[in-house]
Amino acid sequence: MNITVTINGTRHTGEVLPDLPLLDFLRGQGCLSVKRGCETSNCGLCTVWLDGAPVLSCGVLAVQADGRAITTLEGLQEEAAQFGAFLADEGGEQCGFCAPGLIMTVLAMARELDDPGEDEIRAYLAGNLCRCSGYQSQLRAIQKYLAWRKEER
Amino acid sequence: MFTAQEYARPATLAEAYALNQRRGNTIIGGGGWLRMGRQRFHTLIDLSGLGLDNIKEEDGRFTLGAMVTLRQMELDRGLAGAFGPLFVDMAKHIVGIQFRNRATLGGSLAARFGFSDVLTCLLALDCEVELAGAGTVPLPRYAQMPYDRDVLARVILHKNGRRAAYESTLITHTDIPVLTCAASALGDSLRVVIGARPGRASALDGLSLADGPERAAQAAREYFSFGSNMRASAQYRRHLAGVLAARAVRRLQEVNP
Numbered sequence: 026m027n028i029t030v031t032i033n034g035t036r037h038t039g040e041v042l043p044d045l046p047l048l049d050f051l052r053g054q055g056c057l058s059v060k061r062g063c064e065t066s067n068c069g070l071c072t073v074w075l076d077g078a079p080v081l082s083c084g085v086l087a088v089q090a091d092g093r094a095i096t097t098l099e100g101l102q103e104e105a106a107q108f109g110a111f112l113a114d115e116g117g118e119q120c121g122f123c124a125p126g127l128i129m130t131v132l133a134m135a136r137e138l139d140d141p142g143e144d145e146i147r148a149y150l151a152g153n154l155c156r157c158s159g160y161q162s163q164l165r166a167i168q169k170y171l172a173w174r175k176e177e178r
Numbered sequence: 179m180f181t182a183q184e185y186a187r188p189a190t191l192a193e194a195y196a197l198n199q200r201r202g203n204t205i206i207g208g209g210g211w212l213r214m215g216r217q218r219f220h221t222l223i224d225l226s227g228l229g230l231d232n233i234k235e236e237d238g239r240f241t242l243g244a245m246v247t248l249r250q251m252e253l254d255r256g257l258a259g260a261f262g263p264l265f266v267d268m269a270k271h272i273v274g275i276q277f278r279n280r281a282t283l284g285g286s287l288a289a290r291f292g293f294s295d296v297l298t299c300l301l302a303l304d305c306e307v308e309l310a311g312a313g314t315v316p317l318p319r320y321a322q323m324p325y326d327r328d329v330l331a332r333v334i335l336h337k338n339g340r341r342a343a344y345e346s347t348l349i350t351h352t353d354i355p356v357l358t359c360a361a362s363a364l365g366d367s368l369r370v371v372i373g374a375r376p377g378r379a380s381a382l383d384g385l386s387l388a389d390g391p392e393r394a395a396q397a398a399r400e401y402f403s404f405g406s407n408m409r410a411s412a413q414y415r416r417h418l419a420g421v422l423a424a425r426a427v428r429r430l431q432e433v434n435p
Contacts, residue, residue, distance in 0.1 A: 043185035152274010
């Protein structure tokens, strides 16, 4: 099947098999921030935005994305670096493997929720697993990033 | 991961129904659960071109398209206005927001998984499903029907004053539930639904809200059958059914003692 998608603002057209996961299509297009994790739609590692909403690219077929806009970490470099600095300051980035998915979800949350409390943050991030941090350092980084973002606005 | 040879996005419900009659074809929904299997399909049928992705409120009822996502149900202001936090409580443990942005109402109901939070929750309300072939069927009947090749198009949810509360127990957050429970009341008439028994959810009607949570707990333990699997024993599920039924009834009483 021939599909046309917009990836980080640029149109891409490609021939795909009907059962090709979006994850593999995106990596084939050079978006290597999109990591393969559990492949059972559980870990959040492969999170991308589909028309602005965070989704698991291992659970979406490339054909289902036809005609739609996809955002990966490559398209959010500046914001990712800003939040990444807070992660580093709080010790929230350890092995770093979960970071791309976590950052994609945090940046989606920052757009969707206005001034979320701790419970809302935990609920929004429930689908992003981390084996290293115990989540406390990530939570501190998110809270400080959101507070900084609010001041900047 | 499944494999498929073809992909189709039909333009009409009739076309989707016709495609789904062929063995080896399947409706893909959000695709979240389907991908957990290793089946080999001929054609994946995507209903996303049929305008079934919205929630409408009119004439005292909600009509939800089969492609409405669980996240849409969580965030819909009309549903929240009519049923309070019910749909948030139903959905909040289902994997994560990314999964719920894709998982569909139709996929959740049509699969009729025993562990389905969605089936348990909607059985507590007064619902029908619209099927492309069989027409309108009450949800309790649909829940018990054997699988066939019909296409679930919409869910009709009556806004008749029934209130409901949802409870579940999970071993870990975002896991499949050990047990699900919803209690609802229309006036004094109380209904208790138990799912993940681990069989399909079913409902017990004819209880009285005024009899209180302990009577509901006892009824839940006695009425439903329970089984064992890797998540819990039948004995533990029976115990939990009483605990969750009592909690749900207490919440109903708190809202309107």
